[in-house]
Amino acid sequence: MSEFLRVAWLVVRKDLRVESRSREMLFTTLFFAVSCVLVFSFGFVRGGQAVEGAAAGILWITIAFSGTLALGRAFERERYHDALRGLLLAPVDRPAIYVGKLLGLLLLLAVVEAVVVVMVAFLFRAPLFQHSGLLLALLALGTVGFASVGTLFSAMLVRTKSRAVLLPVMLYPVTIPVLIMGVSGTAALIQPEPDLVMARLWISLLLFFDAVFLTLALWTFEPVMTE
Amino acid sequence: MNRRLFPLLTAVSLLLFVTAPIIIVRAPYESTMGLVQKIFYFHFPAWMAMFLSIFVLGIASVIYLFGRKPTADRLAVAAAELATIFGLMGLVTGPLWGVKAWGVWWQWDARLTMAVILELILVAYLLLRQYGGAGADRLAAGLGIFAMANVPFLYISTEIWRTVHPRTSVVPTLPIDFGLPLWWSFTGFIVLCLALLSARSRLEEQRSTLERLYQALEED
Amino acid sequence: MAVALAVYCAAFAWAPTTLLAAQPPEAAQDGFVPMDEIPADEQLPAAPLLVAAYSAVWAITIGYLWTIWRRLGTVERELADITRRVADRGQS
Numbered sequence: 437m438s439e440f441l442r443v444a445w446l447v448v449r450k451d452l453r454v455e456s457r458s459r460e461m462l463f464t465t466l467f468f469a470v471s472c473v474l475v476f477s478f479g480f481v482r483g484g485q486a487v488e489g490a491a492a493g494i495l496w497i498t499i500a501f502s503g504t505l506a507l508g509r510a511f512e513r514e515r516y517h518d519a520l521r522g523l524l525l526a527p528v529d530r531p532a533i534y535v536g537k538l539l540g541l542l543l544l545l546a547v548v549e550a551v552v553v554v555m556v557a558f559l560f561r562a563p564l565f566q567h568s569g570l571l572l573a574l575l576a577l578g579t580v581g582f583a584s585v586g587t588l589f590s591a592m593l594v595r596t597k598s599r600a601v602l603l604p605v606m607l608y609p610v611t612i613p614v615l616i617m618g619v620s621g622t623a624a625l626i627q628p629e630p631d632l633v634m635a636r637l638w639i640s641l642l643l644f645f646d647a648v649f650l651t652l653a654l655w656t657f658e659p660v661m662t663e
Numbered sequence: 664m665n666r667r668l669f670p671l672l673t674a675v676s677l678l679l680f681v682t683a684p685i686i687i688v689r690a691p692y693e694s695t696m697g698l699v700q701k702i703f704y705f706h707f708p709a710w711m712a713m714f715l716s717i718f719v720l721g722i723a724s725v726i727y728l729f730g731r732k733p734t735a736d737r738l739a740v741a742a743a744e745l746a747t748i749f750g751l752m753g754l755v756t757g758p759l760w761g762v763k764a765w766g767v768w769w770q771w772d773a774r775l776t777m778a779v780i781l782e783l784i785l786v787a788y789l790l791l792r793q794y795g796g797a798g799a800d801r802l803a804a805g806l807g808i809f810a811m812a813n814v815p816f817l818y819i820s821t822e823i824w825r826t827v828h829p830r831t832s833v834v835p836t837l838p839i840d841f842g843l844p845l846w847w848s849f850t851g852f853i854v855l856c857l858a859l860l861s862a863r864s865r866l867e868e869q870r871s872t873l874e875r876l877y878q879a880l881e882e883d
Numbered sequence: 884m885a886v887a888l889a890v891y892c893a894a895f896a897w898a899p900t901t902l903l904a905a906q907p908p909e910a911a912q913d914g915f916v917p918m919d920e921i922p923a924d925e926q927l928p929a930a931p932l933l934v935a936a937y938s939a940v941w942a943i944t945i946g947y948l949w950t951i952w953r954r955l956g957t958v959e960r961e962l963a964d965i966t967r968r969v970a971d972r973g974q975s
Contacts, residue, residue: 585809588805589805595798596795596796596802602794606791606806610809610813612776612783648812649812660728660802660804705940748944755936755940755943763932859948862948862951865955866951866955870958873962876965876966879969880965880972
């Protein structure tokens with residue numbers, strides 16, 4: 437088990453190190469997320485008043501879009517110089533590579549979400565920080581659910597020609613439950629009388645979803661990546 | 664197996680389909696929804712056939728991904744196409760019933776939403792197989808497993824979300840007058856599903872034979 | 884396969900006819916069954932919806948069977964062709 441975690445950590449460290457040199461993924465994803473929220477605010481804020489209840493949906497849609505953008509390039513670096521084959525040939529548990537990639541992506545999305553939440557709360561006057569503990573749980577579990585499926589699909593498609601368009605095509609339908617749960621939970625938190633019971637229910641459903649799909653992803657990563 | 668089974672299954676499903684209208688017509692009028700409720704006898708079995716196909720898809724995908732049996736892959740493709748077809752039937756008959764019974768063509772309640780999502784996943788599967796290039800069979804197997812895993816969330820969600828959809832649990836309590844045409848159509852659909860599965864798998868089998876022969880020709 | 888299709892088409896033509904013929908008298912009068920207090924002329928007629936639903940199911944089934952039949956035909960033709968070529972190659 438510790439070997440597994442050590443390998444995962446090595447992958448994360450590698451990605452962080454490469455990223456820290458150019459910070460390309462961080463800046464581009466962050467910029468995209470910010471533009472996304474701004475575009476939504478132009479669309480949904482009329483006469484200084486935000487459309488009722490739009491904030492929850494906009495928050496999660498922005499996370500989904502930025503996440504997809506980041507996922508599309510998660511394995512991009514490994515495509516060159518046969519780095520992927522090198523990674524797969526390493527005498528380690530393959531799922532550990534998956535976990536490493538997932539953790540790296542989660543770190544990136546955590547930074548992006550921190551910015552997006554603040555922006556959405558400000559631009560749409562949504563009381564997102566009223567129950568910040570529950571919101572944090574929703575965001576964390578939702579992002580894990582989305583990213584766990586996305587990392588697997590991104591890895592699956594790394595050698596496919598039409599991967600840029602096939603990734604969203606495959607990813608969105610499978611992760612719509614996550615988005616629905618996230619949006620409903622967030623909406624329950626920011627509505628005029630927050631429904632904390634419902635929010636907690638969605639959180640536990642998200643936890644269930646994450647458990648199921650993370651397990652599935654770990655289980656299928658190896659056979660799917662083998663040639 | 665396919666050669667003998669397909670005519671038999673076709674004959675049985677045909678028999679069931681042809682006699683279904685008689686039985687449906689003789690079913691008593693449902694008090695609140697009247698004539699249009701009879702769409703239920705095709706609508707519900709179509710969805711059940713779709714679920715059956717999705718489970719076949721999921722299990723075949725698991726077998727193919729971990730066991731590498733080519734028959735499993737062929738069955739998975741067949742099941743995915745069938746699930747899309749039966750889902751389409753459900754999505755067409757549903758609004759036709761709903762516009763009369765509920766007054767609206769569509770509503771984003773949990774059951775309907777998840778039905779559309781499942782249909783999207785299946786279309787994504789078919790797109791992946793078509794445009795995924797070499798190795799798409801294994802990728803699609805991965806997606807097929809995820810598709811099947813999403814189904815329980817559909818059933819759970821109807822219990823939690825407020826919904827106008829009839830509850831699943833109403834089916835076992837149907838009186839026998841309603842029950843008979845329902846189970847008759849249900850059997851017809853399931854048998855049709857099996858017949859089509861075998862026909863479609865056979866098509867895949869022929870295609871792979873063709874592939875092998877082409878490759879043999881290339882090598883000479 | 885062609886026989887199966889032909890028989891399905893015949894059944895398809897027969898089924899809605901049976902359904903329409905078996906409507907209750909009041910439906911034959913004004914074309915629908917009133918469900919609640921909404922005035923009759925503001926409701927949608929149910930019978931066309933029912934027929935449309937059944938027709939859609941049949942049409943989709945037959946359509947799908949037809950696509951299978953067509954693809955099977957193409958593959959079998961190509962198979963016959965390539966078997967012949969392999970045989971020719973074997974002889975030469």
